[in-house]
Amino acid sequence: MDAPAKDTDRYFEAIEEGETLTVEAARTITEADIVNFAGLSGDFHPLHMSKPVGEDSDFGERIAHGNLVFSVAEALIADMNPRSFSYGYDSLRFIRPVGIGTTLTIHREVVETEGYNDELGRVVYQYEVEDQEGTTLLACKHITLVGRRDAE
Numbered sequence: 001m002d003a004p005a006k007d008t009d010r011y012f013e014a015i016e017e018g019e020t021l022t023v024e025a026a027r028t029i030t031e032a033d034i035v036n037f038a039g040l041s042g043d044f045h046p047l048h049m050s051k052p053v054g055e056d057s058d059f060g061e062r063i064a065h066g067n068l069v070f071s072v073a074e075a076l077i078a079d080m081n082p083r084s085f086s087y088g089y090d091s092l093r094f095i096r097p098v099g100i101g102t103t104l105t106i107h108r109e110v111v112e113t114e115g116y117n118d119e120l121g122r123v124v125y126q127y128e129v130e131d132q133e134g135t136t137l138l139a140c141k142h143i144t145l146v147g148r149r150d151a152e
Contacts, residue, residue: 003108007080011149012113012121019110025132026076028103029064037068059097066094069104069138073129077106084146087122092140096131103132111141119151 003021004010038044046053047063054062070092078086098104112124123146129138 003079003110006077009083010081010146011083012123012146013149015110015113015121015123015146017110017113021077021108023076023106025103025105027072029069029072029098029100031062031100033068033072034062034064034100037065037071041065041067043067059099061099063097063099064102066098066138069094069098069129070140073104073106073127073138074142076104077108077127078142079108079125079144081144081146084123084144087143087145090141090143092138094138096135096137098131098137102137104137105130105132105134116145119148120145121148122146 001016001018001020003019006021006023034048038048043065047057047059048065049062051062107128107130109126110123111126112122114122116122123144125142125144127140127142128136130136
C-alpha cells in the first residue's frame with residue numbers, strides 16, 4: 001500500500017503498517033557533496049579525499065562518507081509530518097560503498113506501529129537506499145513518535 005505522500009499531516013492513528021514510498025533516482029552523489037561534507041564534519045579520511053588512495057583501495061575509487069549518504073537519503077524520504085519527531089535510528093548499516101556519480105533511490109516502509117503513551121504513538125520506518133543498478137547501499141530503521149488524535 002502506498003503512503004499518501006512524502007510529507008503528511010497525520011495523527012498516529014492514520015498511519016498504517018505496510019505503507020510504502022519510493023523516491024526514484026532522487027539524487028546523484030557528487031565530488032562537491034563529499035568535499036562539502038568533509039568540511040562540515042571534519043572527516044577528511046583519505047578514502048574520501050584522496051584520488052590515489054581511493055584508486056589503490058579495495059573500492060577502486062574515492063567513496064562518499066556513509067553519514068553523507070545517510071543524511072541525503074533521510075532528507076529525501078523522511079515524512080516531515082508536523083505531528084511527529086525523530087526518536088532515533090536502529091540497525092544503520094553502510095552495506096556497499098558509494099562512489100562519485102552514484103544515483104540514489106530510496107525506499108521507505110512502515111514496519112511497526114504501537115502505542116507509546118497517552119499522547120504519542122511509535123512508528124518505525126524501514127529505509128533502504130539503492131544505486132542505479134538496484135544494489136542496496138544502506139539500510140536502517142527510523143523510529144518516530146507521532147501525536148495521537150485524542151491527545152489534542
